[in-house]
Amino acid sequence: MAFFTHQIRRGFSSSAVRSLVIKHVTIIGGGQMGAGIAQVAASTGHTVALVDTSDDILKKSIKAIEGSLKRVAKKKFADKPEAGEEFIQKVLSNLTTSTDDTAAIQHTDLVLEAIVENLKIKQDLFGRLDKLAPAHTIFASNTSSLRISEIASSTNRLDRFGGLHFFNPVPMMKLVEVVGTSSTSQETFDSLLNFGKVLGKTPVSCKDTPGFIVNRLLVPYNMEAIRLHERGHGSKEDIDIAMKLGAGYPMGPFELADYVGLDVIKFIMDGWNALEPDNPLFAQSELLNKRRILQVQVTFHRVAAVVLCGQTSSGNE
Numbered sequence: 001m002a003f004f005t006h007q008i009r010r011g012f013s014s015s016a017v018r019s020l021v022i023k024h025v026t027i028i029g030g031g032q033m034g035a036g037i038a039q040v041a042a043s044t045g046h047t048v049a050l051v052d053t054s055d056d057i058l059k060k061s062i063k064a065i066e067g068s069l070k071r072v073a074k075k076k077f078a079d080k081p082e083a084g085e086e087f088i089q090k091v092l093s094n095l096t097t098s099t100d101d102t103a104a105i106q107h108t109d110l111v112l113e114a115i116v117e118n119l120k121i122k123q124d125l126f127g128r129l130d131k132l133a134p135a136h137t138i139f140a141s142n143t144s145s146l147r148i149s150e151i152a153s154s155t156n157r158l159d160r161f162g163g164l165h166f167f168n169p170v171p172m173m174k175l176v177e178v179v180g181t182s183s184t185s186q187e188t189f190d191s192l193l194n195f196g197k198v199l200g201k202t203p204v205s206c207k208d209t210p211g212f213i214v215n216r217l218l219v220p221y222n223m224e225a226i227r228l229h230e231r232g233h234g235s236k237e238d239i240d241i242a243m244k245l246g247a248g249y250p251m252g253p254f255e256l257a258d259y260v261g262l263d264v265i266k267f268i269m270d271g272w273n274a275l276e277p278d279n280p281l282f283a284q285s286e287l288l289n290k291r292r293i294l295q296v297q298v299t300f301h302r303v304a305a306v307v308l309c310g311q312t313s314s315g316n317e
Helices: 014-018 032-043 055-076 081-093 119-130 148-152 186-198 214-230 236-247 253-260 262-275
Strands: 024-028 047-051 095-098 110-113 138-141 161-166 175-180 202-207
Touching (some): 024 032, 032 055, 032 081, 055 081, 081 095, 119 148, 138 148, 138 186, 148 161, 175 186, 253 262
Parallel strands (some): 024 110, 138 161
């Protein structure tokens, strides 16, 4: 893969990464995405430490995970409730929580961040943890729109830094985008790819471009639908119907925008427009900026849809 030709080892033996099998995972951020990733990792036999700033947040995270596991067990062990309960307890036994990220990373193989979509906050987090984590530990971000290389720039382990972009809800969505920068070593990238496979996901390889693959296609698609309506060339309802019946999409672009949240779409577009102000795909929309799009009744065919950004407006990344 061409974009891995320039690697920065920073005095770290590549053979150690080549043989690395990720067993212990520390997830920073107990929101909807972080909890979902923690559940999937614990369900596949990984030792997981879920970290957030308060015990109250973590209690809510565990409650959400327990609820999700009960739904899984009810379906998977419909005729064996005792086996279902055993499954739940086994998964939970692989999971611990902590408000002390320093302690949580002492023996971890992977630190995966799923916190607020703010570059400086992410940089500050990784810059601090970089000085404390073991030399072999891989860092990764679940960011949906920020450049991995910019987040990684606050650390001295550029070769051991990548992206793992999951989709919401994590236990149900099969895709994970594995992102490598020009400095990510091939060994690190392979470790992240293998980790995604062990989680039962289908990993796809991505370069460190705005939005990676899914959002890079879906956000402009959503924006063009908004502009189409803005120009008076179609109603929201007709545009949604046309894309569902004509293209076979499970929901139309306005239904998807409602589900994701206009604030999330605007946040991403503002960031991309700042990066590439002359790119017409990232042009501003007056209608979106004024939040004047009326809500469209969202259907519940959402499970089949790829959820933009790996998050909704009501949850953390």
